[in-house]
Amino acid sequence: MVKIGLIHGMSYRDSRIFATKEKPEVLVDDMDVAKHYENTGFFKILGEAGTDTAALSAALQNEFPADLFTPPEDEGPEPVVEAGTDTAEDDVLTKELNSKTVAELKEYACARGIDTAGLSKKADLVQHISSEQKKADEARALLRGE
Missing domain, CATH: 1.10.720 (Transcription Termination Factor Rho, Rna-binding Domain; Chain A, Domain 1)
Incomplete structure (x- = not known):
């Protein structure tokens, strides 16, 4: 995995990646893909990322929208459910x-x-x-x- 960073523009989105000014760093599969994005002029290659858990977590957070994992703030607390059944x-x-x-x-x-x-x-x-x-x-x- 290779880490690239958005250096031009407010955001960049295509079928593979999504980067914004607030979250400019994204992970791509390999160096060839990273070079492709660098050639667009919007990104800079930041280096190769290891396969540690933190890098995988960061990659997943960039791939999925944050609100998929976090309920909106305007909702009250989730209902309390007693354990005992899977459903x-x-x-x-x-x-x-x-x-x-x-x-x-x-x-x-x-x-x-x-x-x-x-x-x-x-x-x-x-x-x-x-x-x-x-x-x-x-x-x-x-x-x-x-």
């Missing part, structure tokens, strides 16, 4: 989602970076959001080493 959290989330309108579900999904294009039925939205939230929870647990 207890799923039941709470599904119950919470079912209490929302279609418009509220779309807003909820948008705030978490979940794409709802093509979904208009409440049941489909609830199922899709629940599934995507479960994936985000699993990714968060992996990043934390749980």
Whole structure:
């Protein structure tokens, strides 16, 4: 992995990477890819990154939007669920989602970076959001080493 840094412009996005003025450093697969981005004039090669956990974590955070892992600040605390069943959290989330309108579900999904294009039925939205939230929870647990 090679670390490159944005040196020109406010942001740069393409199908492989996304860098902003606030988060200018990104990791790319190899030196050839890094040289490609350096040749655009927007990036500078900062060096080769090791394969340590910190570099992998940084790469994942650059690849996924922050709000995928962090709930929006305008929400209250998450409901407390007693341990004992694997589906207890799923039941709470599904119950919470079912209490929302279609418009509220779309807003909820948008705030978490979940794409709802093509979904208009409440049941489909609830199922899709629940599934995507479960994936985000699993990714968060992996990043934390749980």
